[in-house]
Amino acid sequence: MALTAHQHIPRVDESAGELETVQCLIATALFSLFTPLGGSTWHLLGLALSRCVSAGMHHIRVSDAQSDDEEKRGCSRAFWCLYVFDTASLDRPFFVHDEDITTLTEPVDAKYSHNQPPSRSSDSGDEFDTFHRGVVQCARLLRDAQQNPEKGALFHFINIRHFRETMPRYLIGFDNGSWMLDNLCSRFCCRTLLEIVSHLTPAQSRAEAAMVVGYAEEQFAGTLDILDQKPETRRSSAFMGCDGLLVFRIGVELLCNPLFGRQGGANCPNLLVSQKCLRLLVAISERFSSVRCLREILEELVVFLATESSRHTRADRLGLERRIELSEIPIPKRVQDLIYSLRISTPG
Numbered sequence: 001m002a003l004t005a006h007q008h009i010p011r012v013d014e015s016a017g018e019l020e021t022v023q024c025l026i027a028t029a030l031f032s033l034f035t036p037l038g039g040s041t042w043h044l045l046g047l048a049l050s051r052c053v054s055a056g057m058h059h060i061r062v063s064d065a066q067s068d069d070e071e072k073r074g075c076s077r078a079f080w081c082l083y084v085f086d087t088a089s090l091d092r093p094f095f096v097h098d099e100d101i102t103t104l105t106e107p108v109d110a111k112y113s114h115n116q117p118p119s120r121s122s123d124s125g126d127e128f129d130t131f132h133r134g135v136v137q138c139a140r141l142l143r144d145a146q147q148n149p150e151k152g153a154l155f156h157f158i159n160i161r162h163f164r165e166t167m168p169r170y171l172i173g174f175d176n177g178s179w180m181l182d183n184l185c186s187r188f189c190c191r192t193l194l195e196i197v198s199h200l201t202p203a204q205s206r207a208e209a210a211m212v213v214g215y216a217e218e219q220f221a222g223t224l225d226i227l228d229q230k231p232e233t234r235r236s237s238a239f240m241g242c243d244g245l246l247v248f249r250i251g252v253e254l255l256c257n258p259l260f261g262r263q264g265g266a267n268c269p270n271l272l273v274s275q276k277c278l279r280l281l282v283a284i285s286e287r288f289s290s291v292r293c294l295r296e297i298l299e300e301l302v303v304f305l306a307t308e309s310s311r312h313t314r315a316d317r318l319g320l321e322r323r324i325e326l327s328e329i330p331i332p333k334r335v336q337d338l339i340y341s342l343r344i345s346t347p348g
Helices: 002-015 018-034 041-054 070-088 126-147 153-166 179-199 206-227 241-256 271-287 289-306 314-326 333-340
Strands: none
Touching: 018 041, 018 070, 018 241, 041 070, 070 126, 070 179, 126 153, 126 179, 153 179, 153 206, 179 206, 179 241, 206 241, 206 271, 241 271, 241 289, 241 333, 271 289, 289 314, 314 333
């Protein structure tokens, strides 16, 4: 089916308008997130974003969520879907930058209370529109944390925590697809907190650092629990390829960052959580073989921390470095620095 869709893209390009072409590319890129048979997500996303930007969908003259023109509303929806996709999926430099965007997304809908759902007789698109705006807002918070570390860890922490505590709860459990908001935002929240923790400085007070780290641990555990549910009971989407890197980053952070109580030997407090990360990486790698390299690196880290330093050899250290270098999935420099910060001692 995916191959047939890819083969028909040139025909869509020739016969359809800009919006329909972008929507088709979004669909194929999304499909590729859930299966290695869908092609390269990176290339499909790049193609969709290139077409979207060349059509001017990042400008308000073409896209307007509040316009009476159905085409402009559709362009706005397509653009912001790609904006979220660009932010969430690949942990690589952004294709579209906020300063180049002039179209607006509507603010999170305030006409419903925090806990009160819209009635079934309300506009059928209301709940989906709020879902859409909530995910866009969460993506913006992640981008802000990545691109503006000078604002400070506490600034970004307050923003993401406020969002998580005030996002419309009626969407969770409102209908069969509403769990997607919480699951997607859990992933975004973890990505944002990984950035925030990396911004903590010695100038941060102990109380502030403890508040950020404690909340991060809770969110990491919650997201791992969502991903670790059995397939027959999981109220989440299937694994995405990008979940592998997220789980790996959480595992490395908990094992290697001293803010999370890092210590050597079998008493390392986060070894149990790292075992859950390994279990998830095994499951994800069954579908996405490239994730195996991340699983192997994390396995070696667990062994290093669970054994006495006197048993480590230089070959062990060089083997770990070699795995990182040859990883099919690019490992961010921040994560590499954390791994190398272990300073694993070797005899001689």
